[in-house]
Amino acid sequence: MPSQEKIEAVAELKGRLEKRSDFILASYSGLTVEEITNLRAKLRKEGSEMKVIKNNLFLLALKESEKHKDKNIAFGSEYQGPLAAIFADANLPSAAKILKEYAKTNKNLILKAGYLDGSVLNAEDVEAIAGLxxxxxxxxxxxxxxxxxxxxxxxxxxxxxxxxxxxxxxxxxxxxx
Incomplete structure (x- = not known):
C-alpha cells in the first residue's frame, strides 16, 4: 500500500504535468547545491521550473495525467538514478538552451529525455530543440x-x-x- 507521502508526491507531479505538459529530464548527479540553485534561477527567469523527482512516482504521475495518459510514455533503463524534471510553459526550446549551455560547462548535468507536444524526445532531440x-x-x-x-x-x-x-x-x- 502506497504511503500518504507518495500519494501526495504523485498528485503534486500530476498537477505540474497538467499545468505544464512539456518537460525535459536531466541527470544532476554530482551537482552541488549551489550549482542546482544557480541552474534553477536561470530556468525560472525563462518561465521554467526544475523539480527533483523520484522516477517511479513520475511515471505514475504521467500515467494518471490527463494530457499524458493516452501517450503510453515509458522511459528505458538509461533513465535510472537521480533525475530532475524541468517543466516549461510554451517555451521549451529556451529551457533546453539553458540546460545545454549549462551542461557544456558542467559535465555533471546530462540531458536524458523530454516530452514536447505529444512526442517523447531522446537526448539528441532535446539538444536539437535547444538549437531552435x-x-x-x-x-x-x-x-x-x-x-x-x-x-x-x-x-x-x-x-x-x-x-x-x-x-x-x-x-x-x-x-x-
Missing part, C-alpha cells in the same frame, strides 16, 4: 518574412504612381508650350 530559435526570434523572422513582400509591393506601387505623375507632368508641360 526562441519564440520571440521566430515571431520576428515571420514578421520580417511578411514585411519583405509588403515592402516590395509598396515600393512597386510607389514607382507606378511616380511614373504616372511624371507622365502627367510631361503632358501638362507639352500642352503649355
Amino acid at each position: 530559435p526562441s519564440r520571440e526570434q521566430l515571431l520576428a523572422q515571420i514578421a520580417g518574412g511578411i514585411n519583405g513582400p509588403a515592402r516590395s509591393i509598396a515600393s512597386g506601387l510607389n514607382q507606378i504612381i511616380a511614373g504616372l505623375a511624371r507622365a502627367i507632368q510631361a503632358v501638362a508641360e507639352k500642352n503649355n508650350q
Whole structure:
C-alpha cells in the first residue's frame, strides 16, 4: 500500500504535468547545491521550473495525467538514478538552451529525455530543440518574412504612381508650350 507521502508526491507531479505538459529530464548527479540553485534561477527567469523527482512516482504521475495518459510514455533503463524534471510553459526550446549551455560547462548535468507536444524526445532531440530559435526570434523572422513582400509591393506601387505623375507632368508641360 502506497504511503500518504507518495500519494501526495504523485498528485503534486500530476498537477505540474497538467499545468505544464512539456518537460525535459536531466541527470544532476554530482551537482552541488549551489550549482542546482544557480541552474534553477536561470530556468525560472525563462518561465521554467526544475523539480527533483523520484522516477517511479513520475511515471505514475504521467500515467494518471490527463494530457499524458493516452501517450503510453515509458522511459528505458538509461533513465535510472537521480533525475530532475524541468517543466516549461510554451517555451521549451529556451529551457533546453539553458540546460545545454549549462551542461557544456558542467559535465555533471546530462540531458536524458523530454516530452514536447505529444512526442517523447531522446537526448539528441532535446539538444536539437535547444538549437531552435526562441519564440520571440521566430515571431520576428515571420514578421520580417511578411514585411519583405509588403515592402516590395509598396515600393512597386510607389514607382507606378511616380511614373504616372511624371507622365502627367510631361503632358501638362507639352500642352503649355
